[in-house]
Amino acid sequence: MGALRLVLIRMAAALALAMVVTGAFAALAAHGGRVSDRLDVAAHFAPIQLWMVLAGAALTLLTPRSRLRAATVGIAAVGAPLALLLVWPELTRAESRAPAGAEADLKLIQFNIWGGRNRDLEGTLDWLYAQDADVVVMQEVKPRVLDAVARRGGYHVTCERRYRCQTVILSRAPPLETGVPDVTRRAHPSSARATLPLPDGSRFTVVGVHYTWPIPAGPQQAQGRELSATLGQFPKERLIVSGDFNSTPWSFSRRREDRDFGLERRTRMLFSWPAARPAGAASPLPFLPIDHVYAGPAWRTVSVERGPRLGSDHYPVVVRLALAP
Structure with missing residues (x-):
């Protein structure tokens, strides 16, 4: 028993060291994302790196004192x-929240529906229609x-x-205008735009978008620059941008776009991927917040919620917004 105990202690110490070194080295590399798009890939996994370091430190404290x-x-500690x-x-970061008890003027659902592999499409649409959202932005349609x-029926389709038509906007109200302007015609992400009426006779614009993956580095950042230039064609006050950005809030690319868009990101640490996979094992918990909704300064956030597991590998995101007085 003594020999077995010694082996287990050594294994625990080695595992703790491996976890701490891996997490710390990855976090150090991630800070290089300030200057390198390649290193910025590591920044997407910052919470996992933090967990690895803390879990490794906790594990090593269970072992006897030693140089290791x-x-x-x-x-x-570093x-x-x-x-x-x-x-x-x-x-x-600060948030533009509506007063407690405020009624929402707009309900929007952001959802990568995983249309090519969604094996419960009818059940997914049952849930979407039951939400009775004013606007639904979908990707991988x-x-x-x-x-x-x-x-x-029941929705106007804009794509x-x-x-x-891989990115689609569904709206209860008929769009007043549609179409995404070409800016440079190089790396524009899959997108759609609908300018919609409000009950007071004013209007607002919704842009739906789907970015490529952050690997290899470069194309996603180019799409971000293209989208930023496109958004510059519209008034920002009531503009809404919703999409699967394949990008987390702690990446430096996402931070730059948060600044460049001139909009406030209303999703805050809302982990939306992965969800259950219909053809295989489900992920017990989502660990990447990659679905985001931005809104201009005229909007106040009433609520932001993650929807249930459906037939997609993403969770839907439900956002309620109110117009500022």
Whole structure:
């Protein structure tokens, strides 16, 4: 028993060191995202890095005092602040909240519906229609999704055929204007735009978008610059941008776009991926917040919620907004 105990202690110490070193090194690399898009990929996983460092430190404290334990604790003392610094701005940023009890003027759902592989499409649409949202922005839309929506009716469909209608805006009100302007015609992400009426006779614009993955580095950042230039064509006061950005709040690319868009991101640490996969094992918890909704200064946030697991690998995001007095 003594030999087995010694083996287990050594294994725990080695595992703790591996976790702390991996998390700390990844967090250090992630800070390089300030100057390198390649290193910025590591920043997307900042909470995981923080968890690895803290879990490794906790594990090593269960082992007897030794030089290895001291080294592990020392590395953790450096790695944990590095990872926390990546997440801290998202934890502490200000929000434009509506007063308590305020009624929402707009209910919007952001959802990558995973149209090509969604094996419970009818159940997914049952939930979407039951929400009775004013606007639904969907990505990865396929013809089967459009056909199902057409059969049900109740929504006006806006999409860009040049992007094969992969990003779609559903609206209860008929759009006053549609179309996403070309800016440079290089790296524009799949997108759609609908300018919609409000009951007071004014209007607001919704832009739906879907970015590529952050790997390899470069194309996603180019899409961000293109979208930023496109948004500059519209008044920002009541503008709303909703999409699957494949990008987390602690990446430096996302931070730059938060600034460049001139809008406030209303989703805050809302983990939306991965959800249950119909063809395989479900992820127990989502660990990447990559679906975001931005809104101009005329909007106040009433609520932001994550929807249930449906037939997609994303969770839907439900946002209620009220116009500022």
